[in-house]
Amino acid sequence: MGIGITNQIDGLWGLDLLTMQSTVQAPITLSLPTPSQPVSLVPLQPTVDIALSVNTRLYLNDKWDFIHERFNTDPYLLVGLGMDLMVDEYPLPPNTPFYSASYDILFGMNLGAGIDIPVDKTWFFYAEGLDHLVVWQGLTQVYILRGGFKVMLDSAHVDPFR
Numbered sequence: 775m776g777i778g779i780t781n782q783i784d785g786l787w788g789l790d791l792l793t794m795q796s797t798v799q800a801p802i803t804l805s806l807p808t809p810s811q812p813v814s815l816v817p818l819q820p821t822v823d824i825a826l827s828v829n830t831r832l833y834l835n836d837k838w839d840f841i842h843e844r845f846n847t848d849p850y851l852l853v854g855l856g857m858d859l860m861v862d863e864y865p866l867p868p869n870t871p872f873y874s875a876s877y878d879i880l881f882g883m884n885l886g887a888g889i890d891i892p893v894d895k896t897w898f899f900y901a902e903g904l905d906h907l908v909v910w911q912g913l914t915q916v917y918i919l920r921g922g923f924k925v926m927l928d929s930a931h932v933d934p935f936r
Contacts, residue, residue, distance in 0.1 A: 776831075781838055784831040788854065788884070792823040792906070792916055823916070825882050825906065827856025837890070845892040845926070850902075854884035858908050883907040886918075898924045 776786035831850045839846050858880045888902025901921040908914040 778837075781836045782833045784833070784837075784850075786829040786831060786854070788825070788827040788829055788856070790823075790825040790827070790906070790918070792825060792918070822861040823908065824859040824861075825856060825908075826859075827854045827882060827884055829854030829884055831888075833890075844895065845890070845898070847889065847891050849887065849889045852884060852886040852888060852902060852904065856882045856884070858882040860908070881909045890924075893923075896926050898926065900924055 776784050778784050829852055831852050833848045833850045835846060835848050837845055837848050860878045860880055884904050884906055886902055886904035888900055891899045891901075893899060899921070900923075902919075904918040904920075906916040906918055908916065
């Protein structure tokens, strides 16, 4: 869901569900409670990541062509910040009161690029690629390719009574 801020900037709220590979179980060393005495874990693997984010789309051109009264095909860059609720597999690590056996709340960030292709005044096809970064025992990257349709509900462009 989003809102147009200017003719070249949109603000978006995102909700993504990412499934992580549970077949790869590499040992992860936690640096808490202190870096000098880390707790070693084998295995610990996230299985599901629910990402909530606030994003900004920076269009390279104007989205709306005022002369022809239509939307343009327009590439954009995407940046965003948010949080990830990562569901973990068991077992519970020993002597780690800071660790949740069910989920971790982590910092996430989106960097990406995409393109809007108008179908008519209200419908768009969009395609984008994201690098979703999660701060989880270092930096975890999830590459996302997605596409779909979006509907413009802007009353200045879609008002049926005009």
